[in-house]
Amino acid sequence: MNLSKTTKYAFRILGHMAKDEKVLYSAQQLHKDIDIPERYLRRLLTDLSKSGFIKSIQGRQGGFTFARDTSKITLMEIVDSIDGKDSIDGCILGYDVCVFNYSCPMHNVWEETKQKTIDTLTKTSLKDINNHPHDVF
Amino acid sequence: MNLSKTTKYAFRILGHMAKDEKVLYSAQQLHKDIDIPERYLRRLLTDLSKSGFIKSIQGRQGGFTFARDTSKITLMEIVDSIDGKDSIDGCILGYDVCVFNYSCPMHNVWEETKQKTIDTLTKTSLKDINNHPHDVF
DNA sequence: GTTAAATACTACAAACAAGTAGCATTTATG
């Protein structure tokens, strides 16, 4: 159960970009809009590009824009691409491989909550977020 | 949204100890029962002792036993003592201080899931876990 | 073609979390 700082950065970046889905954003512009260290932001943008969420256009007047429709990009995919699925779905006791056949007391207590989390992350797309009646990000 | 490896270790340790609430456990014994590096385990036990979950008895034949009834120790308290409340309750976008008055699109999407997590951790005590009809840990 | 403004690549540095080691202290046992 772990969302790294980097994943949270990705949420900010993609969430912001999703406000205007078709715009081409430069790293510099994004840095002005969002509070993330510039060089790190740039590296993340390249990573997100490699992960297939956005695509980059090189050269002067270049930048980043979505590679797919924002309604098709779920929060779970973003988490998975950076932290990996196990960061959410892994053993709550921290075991790499379960030795209790996925049914120890702790597992049973936690299972429902974990599923709720996975469901929310899986069902929520970037478009869902920005359909919300707010005008921030 | 973050449970550190150390918190997961604490779940293992206290969950195991809660099986027999009144027993005095030595670090050596716990190390045999649970797969945690011995020296690190010992340090954790001291920390958990300082946090008031267990109490230590020094000297030969010493060890650790619960300082309070296991029904009074919630998972949330354990998480809080190691990672801090914000590891769970903090901003999903990673901001240290919210600039959106706790109501941006992402916040609203995430809120219910976060509350579910907090509720589960807060309502579940060590006793609850071990009342479960399983015999592992 | 040269310049300027953008991304790409790769290595390094700093901060943090996890794990290890040595030695001090406490106390039951004989």
Add this chain to the structure above:
DNA sequence: CATAAATGCTACTTGTTTGTAGTATTTAAC
């Protein structure tokens, strides 16, 4: 009292994540 078996304290080491720097590459504009 001496020994043994336990916890307590503090510093060090290792590994991972986060952040920075330098340089190369791409492409629009002039």
